[in-house]
Amino acid sequence: MNPFKYGCAVDGKYFCQRPKLAKRLREYIKSGQNVVIQGERRMGKTSLVLETVRGMKGIALFHADFLCVRDQSDLCKRLLTAIARLESSEGWLAKTIKTFAYLKPTFSIDPTSGAPTLSVDARLASEPTTLDAILDTLLAQTAKRKVCAVLDEFQDILDLEDGERILAIMRARIQLDSNTPYIFLGSVRNRMTNMFWHPSSPFYHSAAAFPVGGIDPDDFFAFISSRFAIGRRSLDRAAFDVISSIANDTPGYIQEFCDAIWDETTADDTIDNSTIERALNSVFSREQEHFTTFMRQLTAHQTRILKSVATLGGKAVCSKEFLSASATYNASSVKVALSKIEKAQILYWFDGDYRFVNPFFREWLRRQ
Ligand SMILES: Nc1ncnc2c1ncn2[C@@H]1O[C@H](COP(=O)(O)OP(=O)(O)OP(=O)(O)O)[C@@H](O)[C@H]1O
Ligand SMILES: [Mg+2]
Structure with missing residues (x-):
């Protein structure tokens, strides 16, 4: 069997340990510090973050990926799916579906990862209040237990027609959630730099910079x-x-x-x-x-x-x-x-x- 893997995040024996970066990241996560991870494509940003969080005891992983997100309803679907994956129990999945019954959620299994995926009624999920409700549910979870929230390919939200409004809503919620570490990942460096280091951006100076380069x-x-x-x-x-x-x-x-x-x-x-x-x-x-x-x-x-x-x-x-x-x-x-x-x-x-x-x-x- 071919022992090499590419084109997806790697874990376990496919993952080459990066002890220095992992140690720094663990410290940020433990202290609840928000972090912005930047690096070129395929440097291993997602693998590093997921493997580090999975290796920490007592921390639940919330991982939403916004790669090529199309609109608010698609964004809501991805956030909801990430909430549904916070726990692997069927009871938790049923509870999430029940909480969001008004969005007519449908459940399926991702054919590549085998993980649960929730789809929602696109028209209902486009309502501004839906995004608020989903973020409130996430905050209710982070208030109860230690969660690390990973927002992957975060810069793609900028491409949405109303991306700035959505980012402002997300920023307001994240600001309220000061004990939870939020990890923002982006592979388009220039755009991530604008989002986090441009004074007019809602995320200006809201996270510690964490560059990821090649492996030693x-x-x-x-x-x-x-x-x-x-x-x-x-x-x-x-x-x-x-x-x-x-x-x-x-x-x-x-x-x-x-x-x-x-x-x-x-x-x-x-x-x-x-x-x-x-x-x-x-x-x-x-x-x-x-x-x-x-x-x-x-x-x-x-x-x-x-x-x-x-x-x-x-x-x-x-x-x-x-x-x-x-x-x-x-x-x-x-x-x-x-x-x-x-x-x-x-x-x-x-x-x-x-x-x-x-x-x-x-x-x-x-x-x-
Ligand atoms: N720690 C690692 N050990 C071994 N291979 C790695 C490691 N990190 C990354 N890779 C290789 O790089 C590929 C991409 O990894 P990953 O998706 O984590 O990178 P990324 O920076 O998030 O990429 P993208 O910019 O596409 O989001 C993996 O499929 C694997 O081949
Ligand atoms: Mg990635």
Whole structure:
């Protein structure tokens, strides 16, 4: 069985311990401090938070995920589902359904996680009072027992038509609940920064900043090589460093790469550069369709700029070297092209650097 997992939160033996971060997070949770967790996509934010809370005794986990939330009724459904999952007993589920009977809740089982999911009547759940009622129920729970409330992909609430109103309502409730640690997670750094550090935002300065970067390379090497060892594949540090660098030191992409390497190897193999190359080609062919879709969106000029970012990096995009590599005379036309590429979600800008959302696409472009 393939010992690598990607594209979802990981736990148990699939989770590489991050003791320093977990210790800091536990301290915040114990003291009831709200925290805002920021980091690039697939860095392991959700896994870290869920695994840490699950490992703490006497704390119930409330986990609502707002990824691509569509409207208030969808948001209410996700909050209610998270309330229904606060306890795994059937009695608790029945009680939640009874409390919200007026929303005509329907119960189903999530096919991937096997966890209960509640749907509600969309028209009734769009009423402003419904959101208040659901948040009041959550607060009634947090008043009774120690809960850690995890609000994942929190920045997506901003995309709702009435996102600001909803955020203001949530903020007012959260403010009342000063003993409960609320953990806000977001993967779009710039937007999370605006939400928590812009003076006009309702969440301004309301939580401690908690950045999550890559996993310590020594720890992750030990973890990944032990996963390969399960199938008698051997991985040395130099090969791991090559894998990690191609995957932009991002745990989710490293695991995806290792999954492809696993498929290219059998027991007693040693992973070397030629294995890595074969696995990379297999990742490229899995992603070929995405890469072609990305390319179709770009003009010839934008493609040249993107290739220059792939080969020269995204920091000095106005340098002579960058302009000449992109056959461009004009720095402002580079900026216009980059903004189009950013809108297409191929690159994102952070900390003075244009970075590839998907590091395999960068690698693929480098080889074209
Ligand atoms: N501690 C860890 N140990 C091993 N693998 C990890 C760890 N954390 C993350 N990963 C890898 O990264 C993938 C994504 O993890 P997770 O969903 O927790 O990240 P995230 O930062 O929340 O991602 P997203 O930005 O998509 O929400 C996992 O499926 C796994 O492959
Ligand atoms: Mg996540």
